[in-house]
Amino acid sequence: MIVVSTTGERSYSMGSYYNTLSLIKATYPDALIEDSNRFVKGISQLIVGSALFVFLGPFTRHYVPLIRGRTKALLKHRDFIFEKLDIIITKRRKEIEMMQTKDLKNDMLTSLIIANTERDVNYKKTDEEETLPPMTDIEIRANILDAFVAGTDTIANLFCYITYYLCHYPEVKQKMLAEINSILLPNNSFQLTHSDLSKLKYCEAIIKEVDRIIPVTSLLARYPSEPIEVGGYQWPAGTQFQFDIVSLHRHKDYWPNPEIFDPDRFFFDNKSESYLNVKNDDLKDDHEKEDQKVGQKYSFIMFGGGMRICPGRKLAMIELLSLMVYVFGKYDVELIDMEAPLKTKSSNVTSCQELMVRIRPRNQ
Numbered sequence: 001m002i003v004v005s006t007t008g009e010r011s012y013s014m015g016s017y018y019n020t021l022s023l024i025k026a027t028y029p030d031a032l033i034e035d036s037n038r039f040v041k042g043i044s045q046l047i048v049g050s051a052l053f054v055f056l057g058p059f060t061r062h063y064v065p066l067i068r069g070r071t072k073a074l075l076k077h078r079d080f081i082f083e084k085l086d087i088i089i090t091k092r093r094k095e096i097e098m099m100q101t102k103d104l105k106n107d108m109l110t111s112l113i114i115a116n117t118e119r120d121v122n123y124k125k126t127d128e129e130e131t132l133p134p135m136t137d138i139e140i141r142a143n144i145l146d147a148f149v150a151g152t153d154t155i156a157n158l159f160c161y162i163t164y165y166l167c168h169y170p171e172v173k174q175k176m177l178a179e180i181n182s183i184l185l186p187n188n189s190f191q192l193t194h195s196d197l198s199k200l201k202y203c204e205a206i207i208k209e210v211d212r213i214i215p216v217t218s219l220l221a222r223y224p225s226e227p228i229e230v231g232g233y234q235w236p237a238g239t240q241f242q243f244d245i246v247s248l249h250r251h252k253d254y255w256p257n258p259e260i261f262d263p264d265r266f267f268f269d270n271k272s273e274s275y276l277n278v279k280n281d282d283l284k285d286d287h288e289k290e291d292q293k294v295g296q297k298y299s300f301i302m303f304g305g306g307m308r309i310c311p312g313r314k315l316a317m318i319e320l321l322s323l324m325v326y327v328f329g330k331y332d333v334e335l336i337d338m339e340a341p342l343k344t345k346s347s348n349v350t351s352c353q354e355l356m357v358r359i360r361p362r363n364q
Helices: 002-009 012-022 030-055 058-063 065-098 108-114 137-151 155-166 170-184 194-199 199-214 247-248 287-293 315-329
Strands: 217-221 228-230 231-234 241-244 333-334 343-346 350-354 357-361
Touching: 002 137, 030 065, 030 199, 058 065, 065 108, 065 137, 108 137, 137 155, 137 315, 155 199, 155 315, 155 350, 170 199, 170 241, 170 315, 170 333, 194 287, 194 315, 199 231, 199 247, 199 315, 228 333, 228 357, 315 333
Parallel strands: none
Antiparallel strands: 217 241, 228 231, 333 357, 343 350
């Protein structure tokens, strides 16, 4: 989903996964499947290994034996990803040049390439105003990579945790299915619209409550641009501060019974009240509402906050809501072992290491 929306290109990761399950292999060329698998794996490795570059200096990364090998492996993944993205960008530039009178693809890559050019619908060239130059390939590559990194592992891991909690809380699952059915059954269609997604308030509440209990992004970094006082101490500009999101999301001063899974914390309707003083509405443009003022401002920071709030927060919510509808609307999902603990590994991203499930078509 994230590959198509950002580049307009197809990913073959499902074909790669299918090949691990069946003796009958996918009909796609092996080279395409191998490249897709390596690309997705590389993105995952970069996310997990990014802590090396955040917390360790150049000397440690490049000269300490065990860490040096890990650094080289990560840089190898990075170079492969850069190479593939450069090929995609070059190919799209040529396509745009050849389509002077035709409609262009509607994806992030095309928008970045034509930004600040005459093909850009927002482009205005005057003698009085200085216009921004078009983006370079390196700048475009950085933006596309940001979208991949932020929109793949984070979404996949959070959806695993959503599945885990829904299986352990059947009453929550039934309430979610009732909301999904209220949208799907009237027209018996799985063609979701923006209007449909905006009605999935309880599904939104589940997503937020799961991320409150198990934040996929466990740490959030900020760097002050000028000297600042924090905790009674003076800190110079450029000091790295790390926010412990796990402790914040489970702090008893901000959350009644913080250890209990309760999506109603984030759920609103016309008849109920909550200690939330801002209605959660992630699909609208007013990002001030993203602060999620729960008890105290910034006590829930699923997407960060302030000027550096996650720019892909709305896309992430759309992806998660769509997955919930398409997966749980069509299939019954059960855990293989209800007693098995949730296996996670924490770095910059809290990764789900294993979640064994049984999937059957739902009886409509």
